[in-house]
Amino acid sequence: xxxxxxxxxxxxxxxxxxxxxxxxxxxxxxxxxxxxxxxxxxxxxxxxxxxxxxxxxxxxxxxxxxxxxxxxxxxxxxxxxxxxxxxx
Amino acid sequence: xxxxxxxxxxxxxxxxxxxxxxxxxxxxxxxxxxxxxxxxxxxxxxxxxxxxxxxxxxxxxxxxxxxxxxxxxxxxxxxxxxxxxxxxxxxxxxxxxxxxxxxxxxxxxxxxxxxxxxxxxxxxxxxxxxxxxxxxxxxxxxxxxxxxxxxxxxxxxxxxxxxxxxxxxxxxxxxxxxxxxxxxxxxxxxxxxxxxxxxxxxxxxxxxxxxxxxxxxxxxxxxxxxxxxxxxxxxxxxxxxxxxxxxxxx
Numbered sequence: 001x002x003x004x005x006x007x008x009x010x011x012x013x014x015x016x017x018x019x020x021x022x023x024x025x026x027x028x029x030x031x032x033x034x035x036x037x038x039x040x041x042x043x044x045x046x047x048x049x050x051x052x053x054x055x056x057x058x059x060x061x062x063x064x065x066x067x068x069x070x071x072x073x074x075x076x077x078x079x080x081x082x083x084x085x086x087x088x
Numbered sequence: 089x090x091x092x093x094x095x096x097x098x099x100x101x102x103x104x105x106x107x108x109x110x111x112x113x114x115x116x117x118x119x120x121x122x123x124x125x126x127x128x129x130x131x132x133x134x135x136x137x138x139x140x141x142x143x144x145x146x147x148x149x150x151x152x153x154x155x156x157x158x159x160x161x162x163x164x165x166x167x168x169x170x171x172x173x174x175x176x177x178x179x180x181x182x183x184x185x186x187x188x189x190x191x192x193x194x195x196x197x198x199x200x201x202x203x204x205x206x207x208x209x210x211x212x213x214x215x216x217x218x219x220x221x222x223x224x225x226x227x228x229x230x231x232x233x234x235x236x237x238x239x240x241x242x243x244x245x246x247x248x249x250x251x252x253x254x255x256x257x258x259x260x261x262x263x264x265x266x267x268x269x270x271x272x273x274x275x276x277x278x279x280x281x282x283x284x285x286x287x288x289x290x291x292x293x294x295x296x297x298x299x300x301x302x303x304x305x306x307x308x309x310x311x312x313x314x315x316x317x318x319x320x321x322x323x324x325x326x327x328x329x330x331x332x333x334x335x336x337x338x
Contacts, residue, residue: 002314009310012303016176023180033119039279039289045121052216062215063172070168074315077162081322 117208117226118271120219127278132224138232139205142198149199156195159319159326163191164203166315170308171207179300185308186267189260190315192235193242204231229270238263256316261309268301269294 016025036043053059123131149156170187177183192200205227211217218226238259245255272293281288319327 002317005310005314009307009314012307012310013175016178016180016303020176020178020180025176025180025182033122035293036122036275036279039281039292043124043279045119046125047121047219047221049120049212049216049219051213053214059215063174066172066210066215067169070165070170070172073161073165074169077158077165078315078318078322080158081319081326085322 117211117218117230118222118274120212120216121221122219123222123225123274123278125221127274128221128224130224131222131228131274135201135224135228135232138198138201139227142201145196145198146202149195156326159194159323160199160203162315162319163194163200164206166190166312167203167207168210170311171211175304175307177300177303181300183268183297183300183304185304185311186230186234186264187308187312188230188234188267189238189263189308190312192238192263193256193259193316197232197235197239200235201227201231204235225274226271229274230267233270234263234267237266253313253316257309257313260312261305264305264308265298265301268297272297 053062146160150160167187167190170185172184174182174184186204188200188204191203205223208218208223208226208230212219212223212226241262242255242259245258246252250258273290275293276286276290279289280286281292284291
């Protein structure tokens with residue numbers, strides 16, 4: 001059951017890469033920015049981010065850290081529960 | 089059971105691939121400074137009460153049932169992972185799941201407000217994803233509307249006698265979709281279309297984004313069921329603890 005579900009999930013993620021051509025899969029928030037500027041071109045953002053990762057590589061690193069931390073905790077807890085159940 | 093599941097999956101995939109022909113799009117958190125300050129303030133004020141009730145519920149639960157701490161960590165970690173994954177979608181752009189449905193089913197919607205806000209804050213401060221001025225609005229959509237939709241839908245599904253796994257799937261999926269419907273609504277209110285007004289702008293934002301988000305919502309639903317399966321097999325004890333509070337799986 002779980003394997004089937006994970007397989008479908010993976011399929012849903014990988015399929016677009018093959019179906020949709022000529023795109024870079026840009027972050028949707030960047031596209032939202034463009035949409036806003038199209039609807040009201042005179043709007044100026046009135047506050048700027050305090051800290052921005054210098055460049056795409058650092059941003060990727062931070063996103064990876066976020067995912068890795070979460071995945072580590074999930075793995076730990078599920079492993080703990082599994083071991084505890086086996087040992088009674 | 090197996091056969092009907094397979095049929096369901098095939099239908100979903102077919103619909104999904106049909107959508108692949110749609111134009112390119114947007115959806116995610118609202119960027120820093122991209123809400124006029126009046127709206128930023130409105131959403132902050134609407135969001136704060138939920139946050140404080142959540143905080144109170146959380147401290148109370150931790151005092152009464154310290155054993156639930158691990159599950160709390162699990163729900164937080166789940167949201168952390170899912171909202172870090174920018175996943176490509178059929179529309180040729182990327183967006184990410186929210187992971188808030190799972191925690192809402194475990195602990196109730198109010199506590200998920202606190203967890204969701206923590207994740208949003210992390211992303212706003214370190215990743216320049218979302219922002220501090222727009223945190224109120226983003227938290228309202230992802231950490232208030234999402235969890236409440238998940239919780240409400242789950243209760244409704246159970247009343248209608250829908251199977252447990254299917255209920256979990258639907259709740260998590262709709263929480264994800266509702267989050268982005270809310271985001272579109274927030275953007276539409278702040279940036280109404282010149283000719284067609286708020287409603288027109290909403291349709292503009294929502295009609296396109298719904299397609300981007302749909303496959304991600306399904307993915308989130310599936311992953312939530314997987315984690316729930318694990319919990320159901322290995323940690324009945326903790327789930328029973330929460331059950332006493334009337335929150336989860338009676």
